[in-house]
Amino acid sequence: MKHDIIVLGAGMVGVGCALHLQARGQSVALLDRRAPGLETSYGNAGIIQREAIAPYALPRDLGFLLSGATNQRVDVRYHAGDAARMLGPLWDYYRNSAPEVYKQISREYETLIALSLESHTQLMNDAGANDLVAGQGYLMLYRTERELQSFFEVADERAKDGVHHIKLTGADVAREEPSLVGAFAGAVRWTDPVAISSPGDLVQAYARLFEQRGGAVHLGDAMTLRKTDAGGWQVDTADGQTLEASQVVVALGPWTTQLTERFGYTAPVIPKRGYHMHYTRLPGKPLNSTIIDAENGYVVAPMKDGLRLTTGAELANADSPRTPTQIDAAEKIARQSFPLGERVDAEPWMGTRPCMPDMKPVFGPVPEVPGLWCAFGHGHQGFTLGPVTGELLAAMMTGATPRVDVRPFSPERFG
Ligand SMILES: Cc1cc2nc3c(=O)[nH]c(=O)nc-3n(C[C@H](O)[C@H](O)[C@H](O)COP(=O)(O)OP(=O)(O)OC[C@H]3O[C@@H](n4cnc5c(N)ncnc54)[C@H](O)[C@@H]3O)c2cc1C
Incomplete structure (x- = not known):
């Protein structure tokens, strides 16, 4: 076809x-x-x-680096063999997290984040998916006064760029989230973000919109992609069809470079895996917002399938064996403060954040491979x-001018 x-x-x-x-x-x-939407x-x-508006930098303080060496932190762990192979990209990540470099990277990153919400809002309206909005804003919760005050400064900085927040004392947190147990110094409530009750359902709603508008969704292995003699591209579907086109977009998340390598392009992806588990809600103990326990590096989000606890980063390849120890460690801490009932899922879910050493996404033409x-x-x-x-790439691919400068995100910076 x-x-x-x-x-x-x-x-x-x-x-x-x-x-x-x-x-x-x-x-x-x-x-x-x-x-x-299943990965x-x-x-x-x-x-x-x-x-x-600032991407996730690598903490550069010695305390963090030394405590990471024991591989027992709740927020960051690693597979030694996989991490050893990432040393070059991790070193670049460390260098790019230095204040001056990071400032420039953040300026570029912000140009994308600034358009992110309006871009989703339009699609959610078109897809009739507004019922998937669980709430407006979320809490960055702090247990110590020192960390809270330092995050207040971050929030004030972001306010200069039009990002809104409310500062909460410990007493405010107790009023907003009466089911939380423990002594909290306070929190920042970011008020612009939108929390979704089932992220996979939102991707599926968007995919249905694509189909309703005449798009075709196929099952198949992207690794069957090949060039044709005429200069186009072919890929096989699971039901025996061959799809053909003059241009291809590879958007395989952490698996992207496995495919592009076959055509001569690679880039140093740092895979940061994360796990989640759902818990039943305790009667009479609601959680009103998504909350990040900032000093412990996990999130608890009220979702369709229960309270979803997501973990921080595990440096390990997407396809290496699962080691969900961070879920156990985070659950142990979360249970002391959050109203978590029984585990719902038989096994923790695992996914992989595809991170780049300069913290910016990669999109655009693959160098020296026409049509890819x-x-x-x-x-x-x-x-x-x-x-x-999608909006910016579509503009580039159809000869229009993208709304922001896309050069900082070019695939040419690697490979
Ligand atoms: C625990 C955790 C919490 C996070 N929280 C947030 C958050 O709150 N907000 C936020 O913005 N981001 C969050 N992220 C990051 C976000 O989930 C990812 O950046 C994002 O999902 C990446 O999307 P993607 O489409 O690139 O990759 P994916 O969603 O992984 O999609 C890649 C697709 O490629 C397909 N694929 C792979 N190989 C093949 C093949 N050979 N043939 C055919 N298809 C193939 C897969 O099936 C998959 O559908 C979080 C990530 C984690 C792990």
Whole structure:
């Protein structure tokens, strides 16, 4: 079957690309080995992070680096063998987290985050998916006064760039979240972000919109992609069809470079895996907002399937064996403060944030491979950034001028 463009990967990024290419009049086929939105875009914390105008830097203080060496932190752990192979990219990540470099990276990152919420809002309206909004804003909760005060400064800085917040004392937290137990110094309530009750359902709602507008969704293995003699591209579907197009977008999240490597392009992805588990709600003990326990590095989010606890980062390849020890460690702490009932899932879910050493996503034409494009590397905010990435990439692919300068996100900076 012939199309203008094939998009490989139906996570939030791939679906965002497919919808925006379609909106520009392209005939688009979307292919994934599973139904849309079942990998990392399914299991995340579900926050459309309009406040995240600075990407997630590597903490550079010695205390963090030394405590990480024991591999017992709740927020960050690693597989020694996999992490050893990432030393080069991790060193670049460390250097890019130095204040001056990080400031410039954040300026560039902000141009995407600033458009993220309006981009989702438009799609949610079009997809009739507003019932998936669980709440407005979320809490960054602090246990110690020192950390709280230092985060108040971060919030005040972001306010200068139009990001809104409310500062909460410990007493305010107790009033807003009466089911929390413990002594908290206070919190920052970011008021712009939107919490989603089921991130996978939102990707699926967007994919349905794409189909309603005439797009085709196929199951199949993206690794069957090949060039044709005529200079186009072909890929096989699971039901025996061959899809053909002159242009292809590779949006396979952490698996993207496995495919692009075959065509001579690679980039140093730092995979940061995360786990989640759902818990039943305790009667009479509601949780009103999504809350990040900032000093312990986990999130508790009220969701459709229960209270979802998501963990911090595990440095390990996407396909290495699962080691969900961070869930156990985070649950132990969370149970002392949050109203968590019984575990709901038989096994912890696992997904992989595809992070880049310079913390910025990668999208645009794959260098020296005509007709091949990519969109990946969205790290901690790919659920937030999928639609705006799609909008910008679609503009580039159809010869229009993107709304922001896309050069900082070019695949050319690697490879
Ligand atoms: C615990 C956790 C919490 C997070 N919380 C948030 C949050 O609150 N807000 C936020 O913005 N971001 C969050 N993130 C990050 C976000 O989830 C990711 O950045 C985002 O989901 C990446 O989207 P993607 O479309 O690039 O990748 P994915 O969603 O992983 O999609 C890649 C797709 O490629 C497909 N694929 C792979 N290989 C093949 C193949 N060979 N053939 C066909 N298809 C293939 C997969 O099936 C998958 O559907 C979180 C991540 C984690 C792990």
